[in-house]
Amino acid sequence: MRHTTTTLALLGLVVGAVGCNQPTVGHFGDGAYYHTRGHYRIRYAGDDPELLPPTRWRLTNYGRDEETGQPTHAEPGHYGYSRYDVAWLTGQPRLSRHSFSVPTVDLHYAAREGSGEIWVRTMVLPTAWRNASAGEALHGALQAVGNTQLPLDPLGHRFAPSSTRITSYGPATIDERQGHYTELEVEGAGGDTQRVTLVALRPGGHEYRWHRRHHFPMMVVFGCASAPGDHARVRADLERLVRRVDIRR
C-alpha cells in the first residue's frame, strides 16, 4: 500500500510538471508563430516576433518572459475561451454531457496609437459544415455575431452590436488556397461604428481532434476592426500579416 501511494504520488508529480509545459494556443518559434494544432504559421517580417504585425501593434494575449521580453505563454485574459458543446457540434444528443473549450483568439493585437485591433481566431465548426467552403462557413458563423450563446462569432464576442451590415465580400487567396473575405460595419449600442474586415480560410486536411473518434472541421479567421477613419491603415497591416501565413500541407 505504501509503495502504491508513493508510486501514485510520483506519477502525479510527473504529470503535473508535464502539464505545466503544454502550450494551449501557439508559440513564437524561430522565424514564425506556430499554432499548437499545427495547421498554420505566420512568418515574422524579420527575425523578431515583435514584427508579426508592425511594431505599432501590441500583443495583448500573451505573457512575456521577464528577462527577454519575448512572448512566451498564452494568456487568454478577457477574451477567454469559447465553449463548444459536443452534442451541438455533432448533432448527437447522446454526447450532451461533453464539451470542451478553445481559446477564443489565437493572437490579438491592439493598436498602440489610435483605434484598431487585429486578431486571429481558430474556430471549431459543426461536423455538418465539414464540406462547407470558407465563404459558406464564414457567413454561417456571422449569424452568431453578438450572440454569446454560440461559440461561432468570428468577431470573438468583442462586440455587442445594435446592427451589423455586410458592406462587401468575395473570394480571397491565402497561401494558394481558396478563402473568403467579408467587410462589415458594426454599430454599437452607443452609436459608435466600427469597420471590420474578416478573411476566412478552411485549413483542409486539418481537423480539431477532441477524441480519437470525434474530429471537427476548423476555420481560421483573420480579422481587424477599427473606427472607419483608421480602417485603411489597419486593414493594410492585416493584409501584410495574412500574406505571410502558411498552411501546413
Add this chain to the structure above:
Amino acid sequence: MSPRRITAGLLCAAAALASSPAQAQEWVEEATAEPADLRPEAAPAEGVATDLVPPAPSEEPPQLAPPPSDDFESAARALTAGQPTTPRAGGPWTLDDGVTTEDVPWDDFDPRGDFYPRGGVHWGLELRAGAIPTTSLSTQERPQFELGGFVDLRYSSHSPWRMRIGLAVSAEPYRETNLGGGAFVSSSVTAIKLRVLPLSVDVGHNFGFLVGPEIGIQIAPGPIEPRVLFYSGGTLQLVGRTDDGRLEIGAYVSMVMTGVSRLERANFGVGTRRSEHFEIDAVLGVSGGYLF
C-alpha cells in the same frame, strides 16, 4: 442548472437562428454590386450593405444551449445557393507572398517551451559509477562501474515523454567470501545489459526522470569455473541537464540480481556440491551522459 435556465437558453438560441438561413440568403441576393477592392487605398463598395439580425435579447445570462444541428445545415444550404461564384474584376483578393514551406522549412520547435535537444532521435554515451552498499550474500560491499551507449527517442516533437534504449557493460570487483563449513559465495563481475526506459519524461527544461526495466547476462567467475547467468532488474534515474539538453548529470538507483556460485565441500572434500542462485542487490550511484 435549473430547468428555467435551460428553457430560456434554448428559446434564446432558437430565436437567434430561426431567421438566419433566410437572412443569410438575403445578404447574398441583395449583394449585386462588385465586391470592393480591399487594397488599403480603396474604399469598400457602396450600396451592398445588408443588415444582420441583432441577437435576441435575453433577460438573464443564458447558458450555452446549442440549437439542433440541422439549423446550421439549413444555413449552409441557403448560403451555398447564393454564394458568389464570379470573381470580381481583377480576380480574388490575393493574400500570398509566394513563400512556401519548401522555401522556409516547417520548424515548429518552440525555443521557450519545447524540450531540448531538438529533434526526435539522438544517440548518446553514459558512464555510471555506483556502489552496492548492502547485500544479503555476506559478500563485501563493492563498487560498480558501467559504460554504455543509448538511443534516445522522443515520442513527439512537443512531448516531454521519451524512450531510451541502451546497451551497457558493467564491471565490479570480484568478491569471494568463505562462509565456513566449506561454503563460498562469489559475486559476478561483468554484465552486459539491455536497458529499455519507456517511461522517461522531462520535467521542465533541466531535469529528467527515467525509469524502466533491464535485462541482460552477467558473467560470474565462480570458485571453479566461469558461469554465465541471466539477469533482469530495473533502474530509476533522476538527471539534471544543461540548457541545450545534451549533457546529463544524475543519480540513479538500480536493481541488480547478482548471480552467485556456491561451492560446498562436505566431508573433507568428499561429495562436492555446486549451486547457483540469484540475490537482489541495490546499486546506488551517479551518472554522466552526453547526447549527440
